[in-house]
Amino acid sequence: MLRTLGAALLLSLVGCATDGAAGDDDTGGGGKADGQTCTDPMYGDGTCQLDLACGIPDIDCFRTFATDAEAGAWLTTTVIATPQVPPEDPRFVRARALLDRAWSTYQAEAPIGKLAESKLALVLLDDPSANAWVTSDPDLGQAALSVQIHTGIFLEGFTDDDLVGVLFHEIAHITKLHVFPDIYDRTQRFYLAAGEEPLGSIQLDNMRVREAATRWIELSPVAGVYSTPALEDLPLGGNIEVLFANYLDQVPAQCGQAVAAVNNLYTLFPTSPIDGSITITAAGTAAIDRTLDALGACVAPYGQTLEAFLATQGAEWQSYIMSMLAPDELWLMAEDAFEVITLVASDRRGKLASIESKLQIDLGQPWSAVRYFSTEEEADDIAVRMTQAAMLPEPGVSGFMLDAIGDHRAGCEQLIAAGPVPYGVNLDDDHHGTCWRVAHARQLATAAGSAEGSSARKVTGPDDVTRTPFVPTRMPDGKPMY
Known part of the structure; x- marks a missing residue:
């Protein structure tokens, strides 16, 4: 069998100093938000802005759907033609109920403006892998307000609470506009974990770590x-x-x-x-x-x-x-x-090893201390806040992750109890290591309410906060984001 390069690149996928809400040298229109309204004059003006003073995602950045069927038809013609499960199928009924449950909490807890009035569409794909993902409309240059779920996710014994935690993660990808390359890039912050594991959301970007990690x-x-x-x-x-x-x-x-x-x-x-x-x-x-x-x-x-x-x-x-x-x-x-x-x-x-050893010589920390905050970690962080609001037993995606590793669950729990938990050898994976994600979700849940636990907080902008227009410089490409 000839393995194509495209397939190889797809398999390699499998899920800055400031974040998307900051900008000290920006000038332009101001605005404020009360959670679901935004007074920024650029909000809803017909042009997608990736950073508004009110801290609410611009409604112009989203491709919405009136029905699940509309989303399914769009996905087939625009993104991927995987067979879809009809709405009368019991699996679809269950998936729809879970997505409604997650979206209801998200609408109440997250500052998402007019987006809260929109339907969050579901496409259930007949695929044996246990996954869910979101994507974008590459023709319109907008995030698609639709979650794609694989039927395989119902074959692994995951609980409804596990799956709702994952859906919070996927919804966060949509509302935080992670499908836009500009947002993806500016979210990343590279740093070192020396001693106790820091929370990536509040770390400053270390340019020397960034340079080594990027290479x-x-x-x-x-x-x-x-x-x-x-x-x-x-x-x-x-x-x-x-x-x-x-x-x-x-x-x-x-x-x-x-x-x-x-x-x-x-x-x-x-x-x-x-x-x-x-x-x-x-x-x-x-x-x-x-x-x-x-x-x-x-x-x-x-x-x-x-x-x-x-x-x-x-x-x-x-x-x-x-x-x-x-x-x-x-x-x-x-x-x-x-x-x-x-x-x-x-x-x-050998070149990988050289990069690792040079960083240790230059910065005095082993390569295992390298970290970076990513859109995947931000989605995990938001999922933690949402699961807490929904009073679920495990924070964020941790319930799903623990069930996913099956017989290795006890080993992960032992690592978390003893510390430190390994970050994961694949630095190219924005999700980071499976057990690390569980430990991080619990750490963030414990820190909730403190200054350190504020990565998923509601962001509002005072009247005098100003912005220059920040329109996308690179359009989303329609690839799945897990």
């Missing part, structure tokens, strides 16, 4: 997220593993046994559902060396260059690899494909 994140889609040299030359994670899998699919049959041995390597390093980490023993490293050497020796006589191999993969892969290689690496196109793919995996992994 790491830019590399990880290629090489994956594991920087350990114990992996040797094995492509594990990232698009390089996908390309390697395509390579193994077309290796001559005479090397079938060697290919099977390589594929078996991937079963030796399971990923922890707690933080995404892997454990590699000395025996595992030796097995990698031995197995890759055997495959390399087997394919060497066939002499397929990287250029010849990429010619079988299509223009998208060719363009991607050419853009990934530095000018002084282009000679690799004429070298053996197996040798180049494994070399690039090792080289890019």
Whole structure:
């Protein structure tokens, strides 16, 4: 099976110094809000503004739907044509009731202006994965007031309270306009966690941490997220593993046994559902060396260059690899494909390790201390406040996360009790580690009402707060946001 680059990039997805409500040097129209009204003259003027003085999301930034059917038809023609479940299906009835329950609380608790008068549409997708997401209308450049839920979410034993917590998270993505790249960028703040875990919502942006983390994140889609040299030359994670899998699919049959041995390597390093980490023993490293050497020796006589191999993969892969290689690496196109793919995996992994070690030398903190506040974390924070208002047993998405990790739940609870909880090795995942999210939700719930617990507070603007128009510079692209 030829794995496309687009599919690889999609799989890699699976959910600034100021936030979206601040701007010391802004000038322009002022306004105030009482929770659901906004006196800012730019509110509802026909142009989407991403930052209003009243702290309420501009109604012009939303694509609304009169019915669920309208949202479903729009999704099919604009975003994705996944089969949908009809409204008479019991699963749809349950999903609709849960979404209404979440939206009712959100309407009462969040400052969302005229948006509170709109219907929050539901599209139930016939998909076995346990997920929910929101998106945007790329043609209109607006956030879509619709939540897409997969039927698989009803197969895992999640409680209604678990699911309502997740829906709060998704609704927050919509109302906070997270689908807009400008909001996504300005929400991010990079910092270090030294000692007790800080709340990301109140941290200042550390430019040195941002620089290192950004370079790491830019590399990880290629090489994956594991920087350990114990992996040797094995492509594990990232698009390089996908390309390697395509390579193994077309290796001559005479090397079938060697290919099977390589594929078996991937079963030796399971990923922890707690933080995404892997454990590699000395025996595992030796097995990698031995197995890759055997495959390399087997394919060497066939002499397929990287250029010849990429010619079988299509223009998208060719363009991607050419853009990934530095000018002084282009000679690799004429070298053996197996040798180049494994070399690039090792080289890019080494670059990740170099970034990590340099940060520790420069700032005196280990790479595991790197943090960043993201739109996903902001959505989690808002979900905490909403679940508290709804008096649910677990704050935010923590109930869902604990049920999702199943047999590892006890291990997560032990980590939370003992501390510290690992952040998650995949810094490219804006959601952060699963167990960390649970610990963070509980931490924020405990801090609620204090200055530290104010990340999801209602924001109002005094009469003299002013803004310049902040229209989107980049339109949302219609991709799912989980």
